[in-house]
Amino acid sequence: MKRKKRVKVHFGNLIILIIIIGIGIFGIKVLYKQLNSDDTNNTNIENKIESDSIKDKLVNLGYSKSESEEIINNLDKEEIEKIDKKYDYLVEFSKIKYFHIENIERYINLKNKSDYSYDEIIMRVNTSIDKEFYTDIKTVDNPNDLLVLVNKFYALPSGIEPNDLIQVESVKMQREAGEALKEMATAMRNDGLKIILQSGYRSEDTQSYLYNRYVARDGKEEADTYSARPNHSEHQTGLAIDVSHDGTLEEYFEDTPQFEWLQDNAHKYGFILRYPKDKVYMTGYTYEPWHYRYVGIEVATLIKNENITFEEYYVKYKGLY
Ligand SMILES: [Zn+2]
Structure with missing residues (x-):
């Protein structure tokens, strides 16, 4: 009898305990929900106040x-x-x-x-072309990058040379660009086309010498349309190549099967036509059907497919402004 009674009491306690725990858990859940919805409400209200105050600010400045x-x-x-x-x-x-x-x-x-x-x-x-060329010049901080932008607004630092130049026939190129150039020239020749690698890497001194010679001959204004000032030449990066079918660099290159081949295939080797006919206003250079710039296959393909310049690529994909 005594034992039975004790068990009964235990049962009663247990049931009460379970009920208390149940109420406790329920209470915590309700409280948690309440707190969370308070948070959301608060955030919504804060956002509303913030956007109202931004709007007030704009309205105060004179916007409707x-x-x-x-x-x-x-x-x-x-x-x-x-x-x-x-x-x-x-x-x-x-x-x-x-x-x-x-x-x-x-x-x-x-x-x-x-x-x-x-x-x-x-x-x-x-792309800065609302300004005069060669004004507000910035020096690039990535001169060894395969995607370095060098033009009339962006200059290479003075006194530097590319890291890793290799000899490709009669020219020097940065290694990756040089290997790609070798493959491209081989592919052209396999298709029965003669191609001469006319000019690749140039040192700062060589570029200075060339530019000054052109200025002496044609005057600065004229020289600037076809020759880059020192540290503004892509040739100093070892990523640019001038090609030819007959040893000259003339616009009639665009009428050759070599040019047609390059139009169809240069991007497959990572090269872009850098100074197109219809973008002279943007590049600042007369049309150069012979000048190709290495940017790698992916970027070259993108630039070709979108029919944009390297400058426009920079605005669209590298956040240039
Ligand atoms: Zn060139």
């Missing part, structure tokens, strides 16, 4: 409510923070993919003095 909303939709927070006054065409420009608020004044300037589309303006400003 709908303009402010569009700007908020088009730009991220960091960019909006840099808006410090009412800019003409900001709403239109902010819709364009490669827009950078840092360039807004230059976009507006070009808009005011041209009929270019908003897209065209952004591309021109981001």
